[in-house]
Amino acid sequence: xxxxLVKKKVERQRKSKSVMDRxxxxxxxxxxxWKWGIMIGIxxxxxxxxxxxxxxxxxxxxxxxxxxxxxxxxxxxxxLSYHVAEAQNIIVQSLIRSEQDWSxxxxxxxxxxxxxxxxxxxxxxxxxxxxxxxxxxxxxxxxPAEPMTFRGRGNGSYTGWMKGPGAIERRADLPDxxxxxxxxxxxxxxxxxxxxxxxxxxxxxxxxxxIQLSREMxxxxxxxLACREVFKTVREAGxxxxxxxxxTRMGTSxxxxxxxxxxxxxxxxxxxxxxxxxxxxxxVDLKLDCGHISLSTGKVY
Numbered sequence: 001x002x003x004x005l006v007k008k009k010v011e012r013q014r015k016s017k018s019v020m021d022r023x024x025x026x027x028x029x030x031x032x033x034w035k036w037g038i039m040i041g042i043x044x045x046x047x048x049x050x051x052x053x054x055x056x057x058x059x060x061x062x063x064x065x066x067x068x069x070x071x072x073x074x075x076x077x078x079x080l081s082y083h084v085a086e087a088q089n090i091i092v093q094s095l096i097r098s099e100q101d102w103s104x105x106x107x108x109x110x111x112x113x114x115x116x117x118x119x120x121x122x123x124x125x126x127x128x129x130x131x132x133x134x135x136x137x138x139x140x141x142x143x144p145a146e147p148m149t150f151r152g153r154g155n156g157s158y159t160g161w162m163k164g165p166g167a168i169e170r171r172a173d174l175p176d177x178x179x180x181x182x183x184x185x186x187x188x189x190x191x192x193x194x195x196x197x198x199x200x201x202x203x204x205x206x207x208x209x210x211i212q213l214s215r216e217m218x219x220x221x222x223x224x225l226a227c228r229e230v231f232k233t234v235r236e237a238g239x240x241x242x243x244x245x246x247x248t249r250m251g252t253s254x255x256x257x258x259x260x261x262x263x264x265x266x267x268x269x270x271x272x273x274x275x276x277x278x279x280x281x282x283x284v285d286l287k288l289d290c291g292h293i294s295l296s297t298g299k300v301y
Contacts, residue, residue, distance in 0.1 A: 037102040038102065038104050038119070038122070038195075039091075039094070041087075041091030041092075041106070042107075043088060043109060045110070047110075047295070051113055052112075052113055055115075059117075059118055059119060060117055060119065061119055062119055084109075085232055085233040085253035088191065089230055089231050090225070092105065092201055092205060093205075093227050096201065096205050104126060104197050104198060105196045106119075106193075106195050107192070109192040109193075111192070112192035112193050112290050112291070112292060114290055115136075115288060115290065118136065118288055121288050122195050122288075124178060125283070128175040128176075130275060131275050132197035132199065132267065133261070133282045133283075134195040134283050134285060135189035135283070135284045136193030136194070138192055138292045140292070141292055145301040147159060149161065149184055149189070150187065150188030151188070153188070158186065161286070164181065165179075168185050169181075169185060172283075173274065178287075183286060185278065185280040185284075186284055188254070188255045188259075188282070190252075190254045191254040199271060200267070201230065202270070203270045204261070204266050205228050208229050208230045209228065212227070232257075233252065233253045258282060
């Protein structure tokens, strides 16, 4: 409606004696794309505990996190009854092929209880834009419950941050309202509460091999789903051609993804040059303190 017609309509309604005629309703739709959008991916066997569901339904969406809407657009993808790495690859494929221009993927596993301000905290990292991967903090289901923060491989959990921020954290480029004592930088992080930028995942997707997964349809039939192996559960065995020694290598999809990201130069290729120069490029936000719940007993670690 033109400005002239709006002016005439307002004048007519002002003179009207009818209350309804004095109610002015104008609908506006933004023609621009949303600035930010987070797709949430939840690998699951199909059952979650009430504690997890309550925590997930209580999260706060950042206000005005896009230029046109009050809430950030969120999509939820739930691959059921796949191995973790397979489910993660289906989620990544949904992100890459989506018609909506999502900027980030947030992986949340079905036994990780997230805090209500998770997206308020992640919004700070997203707008900061320096690090394409940001993890929440949670612990192994063990006694004692060790934090899943890693520097190096084969040396267990890194716990130096418990004594206070180190030189790496004090020198790091952090979002304005996040302090060095609230962060630890690692070279290995889990995927239970993990933010990953689409730019990085697009590079990883382009360079990952194709795989075939089975998908069950509503009529009970199956068909092969073409996908790419961005995430991989390591199960390898072989013989060293020089020494003749047999070896085995086993690992989880989360640390293998971190290793591939650094080994293949995905950080630099995705445009994250500052993070690419770091020995420990993956920040763990210690304020995103998550619970790790036992699905059988309900105990939270």
